Amino acid sequence: MKSIAAKGDLRDPMTVRERFPLLNSFLDGWSIFKQSLLGRIGLVLLILFALMAVCSYIPPLIDPMYNPMTGVDPAITCCTPPGMRHWLGTDFMGRDILSQLLAGARVAFMVGISAAVMSIVLGVAIGMTAGYMGRFIDTLLMRLADMIMVMPTLLVVLILAAVFGQLNIWTIVLIIALFRWPGVSRIIRGQTLSLKQRPFIEAAKVAGASHSRIIFQHIMPNVLPLAFLFMTFRVTSAIITEAALAFLGFGDPGTVSWGMMLQWVWKTGHMFKAPYWLLPPGICISLITLSFYMLGRAMDEVLDPRLRKEDQTD
Amino acid sequence: MELRKYIGRRLVQVVIIFFVILTVLFLLFRLAPGDPVSRMVDPDMTPEDAHRLKVELGLDKPLGIQYLVYLKNFFTGHFGYSFHYGEPVVNIIWSRLPNTVLLFTTSIILSALVGIFLGKIASWHKGKKTDSILTIGALVTHTLFLPWLALIMIWLFSYKFGWFPITGMISEDVWLDPDSGFIAKSLDVMYHMVLPLSTLFLIHFGAYLLIMRSSMLETLKEDYILTARAKGLEEKVIRDHHAAPNAALPVVTSVGLSLAFSINGGALTETVFTWPGIGRELVFSVSQNDYPLAQASFLLIAAVVLVSNVVVDVLYAYLDPRIRY
Numbered sequence: 001m002k003s004i005a006a007k008g009d010l011r012d013p014m015t016v017r018e019r020f021p022l023l024n025s026f027l028d029g030w031s032i033f034k035q036s037l038l039g040r041i042g043l044v045l046l047i048l049f050a051l052m053a054v055c056s057y058i059p060p061l062i063d064p065m066y067n068p069m070t071g072v073d074p075a076i077t078c079c080t081p082p083g084m085r086h087w088l089g090t091d092f093m094g095r096d097i098l099s100q101l102l103a104g105a106r107v108a109f110m111v112g113i114s115a116a117v118m119s120i121v122l123g124v125a126i127g128m129t130a131g132y133m134g135r136f137i138d139t140l141l142m143r144l145a146d147m148i149m150v151m152p153t154l155l156v157v158l159i160l161a162a163v164f165g166q167l168n169i170w171t172i173v174l175i176i177a178l179f180r181w182p183g184v185s186r187i188i189r190g191q192t193l194s195l196k197q198r199p200f201i202e203a204a205k206v207a208g209a210s211h212s213r214i215i216f217q218h219i220m221p222n223v224l225p226l227a228f229l230f231m232t233f234r235v236t237s238a239i240i241t242e243a244a245l246a247f248l249g250f251g252d253p254g255t256v257s258w259g260m261m262l263q264w265v266w267k268t269g270h271m272f273k274a275p276y277w278l279l280p281p282g283i284c285i286s287l288i289t290l291s292f293y294m295l296g297r298a299m300d301e302v303l304d305p306r307l308r309k310e311d312q313t314d
Numbered sequence: 315m316e317l318r319k320y321i322g323r324r325l326v327q328v329v330i331i332f333f334v335i336l337t338v339l340f341l342l343f344r345l346a347p348g349d350p351v352s353r354m355v356d357p358d359m360t361p362e363d364a365h366r367l368k369v370e371l372g373l374d375k376p377l378g379i380q381y382l383v384y385l386k387n388f389f390t391g392h393f394g395y396s397f398h399y400g401e402p403v404v405n406i407i408w409s410r411l412p413n414t415v416l417l418f419t420t421s422i423i424l425s426a427l428v429g430i431f432l433g434k435i436a437s438w439h440k441g442k443k444t445d446s447i448l449t450i451g452a453l454v455t456h457t458l459f460l461p462w463l464a465l466i467m468i469w470l471f472s473y474k475f476g477w478f479p480i481t482g483m484i485s486e487d488v489w490l491d492p493d494s495g496f497i498a499k500s501l502d503v504m505y506h507m508v509l510p511l512s513t514l515f516l517i518h519f520g521a522y523l524l525i526m527r528s529s530m531l532e533t534l535k536e537d538y539i540l541t542a543r544a545k546g547l548e549e550k551v552i553r554d555h556h557a558a559p560n561a562a563l564p565v566v567t568s569v570g571l572s573l574a575f576s577i578n579g580g581a582l583t584e585t586v587f588t589w590p591g592i593g594r595e596l597v598f599s600v601s602q603n604d605y606p607l608a609q610a611s612f613l614l615i616a617a618v619v620l621v622s623n624v625v626v627d628v629l630y631a632y633l634d635p636r637i638r639y
Contacts, residue, residue: 038453143327146327146331147331147334147335149571149574150573150574150619150620150623151574151616151619152574152575152577152578152581152615152619153574153578154578154581154582155577155578155581155593155596155612155615158596158597158600158608158612159339159596159600159608159609159612160342161600162599162600162603162605162608162609163342163343163346163605164346236457240459241578243459244459244460244461244578244582247461247582248461248582248585248597248601249601250600250601262459262461262462262465265465266461266465266586271465271468271469272469272473275469278462278465278466278469281462282459282462282463282465282466285459285462286454286457286458286459286462289457289459290453290454290457293453293456293457294453297453
């Protein structure tokens with residue numbers, strides 16, 4: 001068989017590329033991505049934030065007073081400016097702001113990525129179903145998408161908090177995901193509709209491929225890159241929604257997120273007295289949003305050939 | 315004629331969607347753990363009053379009847395009484411609506427106009443310094459965390475410089491003074507509106523700028539632009555009269571699509587600046603467990619979002635004669 005013969009040549013890079021079309025398109029994409037300044041800045045910033053998230057486990061190990069939620073410095077009773085003992089100062093209870101900031105990075109990634117993955121999976125599944133099945137199911141799903149799309153997610157979570165009381169962090173993530181799939185599903189549906197008309201799908205049908213084979217083998221690989229692009233935007237919207245919710249005082253009281261930190265500054269009335277406490281969480285939320293946004297724009301260039309450098313000659 | 319049909323169809327859709335939202339809210343309210351009565355009836359009420367309200371809201375009847383009562387109350391404007399204010403909810407939200415509309419529409423129109431204008435300039439200087447500054451500026455301001463920006467604005471312009479009032483919408487001494495006329499009162503409101511308006515503006519104009527820029531770059535490749543150039547028209551005329559009006563259309567669409575995002579931002583801005591609008595009322599009522607007020611504010615916001623979407627779509631159809639429904 002040809003595939004067995006090809007195995008021997010795995011060291012040859014061309015063959016590796018040929019054997020793994022996804023890897024191939026990834027490498028192609030990477031070479032375009034590398035040229036984008038915005039994309040590089042975004043990626044570097046994100047790596048820094050990821051490092052912050054990883055480092056968030058360190059301070060509580062050094063001394064229990066560095067625990068972001070429960071650690072209280074016995075020598076301090078009120079908020080204090082940055083110093084040797086607390087690099088970014090402490091909050092109104094004497095908790096270390098730097099360790100809170102690091103823990104916030106972890107929460108942001110956790111919330112952003114899990115909500116984004118869930119909403120993308122939902123959006124791709126619904127979009128492909130609508131596009132592939134057509135007719136009644138298509139109309140039904142797309143009307144549902146229209147309806148959910150216009151709803152302001154933050155206020156929806158608020159009204160749910162009014163009905164159900166305190167929401168924990170995973171419920172919040174789930175609600176964000178449930179209300180953030182329509183944008184993705186519309187794009188994926190459009191893509192599926194156009195793919196359905198292509199000759200290779202016709203060929204697969206004639207060859208007797210089942211619906212599930214056509215969907216998973218032929219349509220899905222073609223829509224996934226687009227879904228991946230949307231993921232970066234979904235990550236930011238999830239992070240912002242959680243932060244805003246926490247800021248308003250409806251976050252999970254058991255987690256230290258950047259929104260929660262801002263809420264503490266605001267609600268305890270320290271915003272005029274303690275700029276060292278007000279600035280870091282806001283800068284972090286804004287920067288992480290910006291970096292995902294830049295990453296998304298750079299990926300947009302990779303996926304949309306019209307945006308590439310070469311036709312910028314005119 | 316076709317347009318009228320399209321509007322009619324969209325309005326029917328809006329009514330259906332609104333019905334679905336009403337029903338979902340009703341079901342959630344009944345399905346949620348805990349006693350629904352305690353959520354609708356103020357704990358401070360006397361037992362007789364509480365019983366009267368229970369009957370009025372139909373909370374003592376089976377679910378189907380409750381739903382009918384709920385719909386009837388909705389259409390006759392009975393949303394119950396706010397626990398916090400002790401007033402009928404309808405009166406409260408009607409008095410807040412104009413404030414929200416004022417702040418919200420002003421900020422959207424202002425940021426769209428400035429976004430379109432700056433996006434045009436950025437596309438015209440593509441690849442040059444002006445373009446980079448505008449694009450990066452737009453990206454940065456658009457991704458700022460809104461409540462934090464609002465706090466920074468207050469910290470900087472109200473606290474440090476003392477230029478603007480910290481919170482609120484009116485100064486009492488101006489409004490209580492019988493001598494101050496309409497102009498003095500309007501100026502007072504405008505003075506209070508500067509900071510919330512600038513906050514919303516800073517967050518929103520960037521998105522419109524970026525859309526206008528890329529749409530303008532697409533439009534400049536069209537054949538009719540080439541024709542205009544071949545005719546020997548001035549570049550400025552081509553830019554302002556041939557390209558820009560067409561390129562601005564996607565901005566109109568994006569205003570509609572980002573409406574949900576803008577409404578979230580509006581609620582946050584109102585809360586931080588204690589601007590007496592619907593969004594702040596919703597946030598406040600949820601934190602006070604004032605369910606009747608929360609429900610009514612949410613429904614009103616949902617209605618506003620749905621209707622504005624139709625308005626944006628119709629505006630689009632009106633602006634672009636190529637669109638036919």
